[in-house]
Amino acid sequence: LKTLLDEDGITVILDAGVERVDHDGSQFSVMTREGELRGDRLLVATGRTPNTEILALERAGVAADRRGAIIVDDHMRTNVAHIYAAGDCTSQPQFVYVAAAAGTRAAVNMTGGDRSLDLSVMPAVIFTDPQVATVGLNEQQAREQGLAVESRKLALENVPRALANMDTRGFVKLVTEKDSGRILGCQVVAHEGGEIIQTAALAIRNGMRIDELADQLFPYLTMVEGLKLCAQTFSKDVRQLSCCAG
Incomplete structure (x- = not known):
């Protein structure tokens, strides 16, 4: 893919390590370990951060990873028996079809059902x-x-x-x-x-x-x-x- 992008005139810099981003009113400046990059537009495509800060997970005893993502099993159960989670607030892959499938299973399981989510064959x-x-x-x-x-x-x-x-x-x-x-x-x-x-x-x-x-x-x-x-x-x-x- 990098070779093909190079052929399209797109410069790919791997493992650059972004350290700071500035804007001087007309251009963006991105400081990396490889030096400074400047441009008129900046697109950030780094995924989503779980929005769990206001949920008081610690008070509820719900375990989360270092990013704040709620840890769930294949039934969408947290470590607290009566609390379930699904979607981008969890540690599961951040794809809309995973979130939709997880939400359905969470709803079924929290109302007495028994459905798991197998992500081993996730395209x-x-x-x-x-x-x-x-x-x-x-x-x-x-x-x-x-x-x-x-x-x-x-x-x-x-x-x-x-x-x-x-x-x-x-x-x-x-x-x-x-x-x-x-x-x-x-x-x-x-x-x-x-x-x-x-x-x-x-x-x-x-x-x-x-x-x-x-x-x-x-x-x-x-x-x-x-x-x-x-x-x-x-x-x-x-x-x-x-x-x-x-």
Whole structure:
């Protein structure tokens, strides 16, 4: 992604460490460990801070992390039996669909129900151009869990729809458990990466093996066909296949 942004004339500075921001009436000045940056506009995209200061969590005995985020379990329960929390005030990932699902489960559970929230197969998308999408484990995370992994990465120049779109920036990557072939994760960099990733999420959720994904019928000339093609690379060279080859 950095390479693609560089090609668009966008300068990316990693681990700069912002120390101070000033405005002189006409321009912003951002002081970093790498020096000063100046510009007419400043966009802050650092996520949200839990707004819990006025809740008197300490008086209620509710545990929070160092950011003030309320700590909950998979049933949205806090450490205080009758108190539940959901959404961006908690330590869960700050996505609107996570907050909505958590809120529903909190309501069910606090009224006598029993519903949990499994975030192990949570898709996430960064809406850059191209988009960056991920679900499940990446290769490093899988190895850190002690799993023997096998992975393949398919460049989009091998996906017919990407060629038709004249936009082959990016790739599809699949991570599997080596012995069983079980799909552990998927990472996508593509113009419509967010549209592709949910299919991968369903495959992981249902415990599919890589050969089962490779054997599925995918409509030709769709971006999501890249998942099938990537799955096929575990057993064959897709560059030698005719279009739609099963």
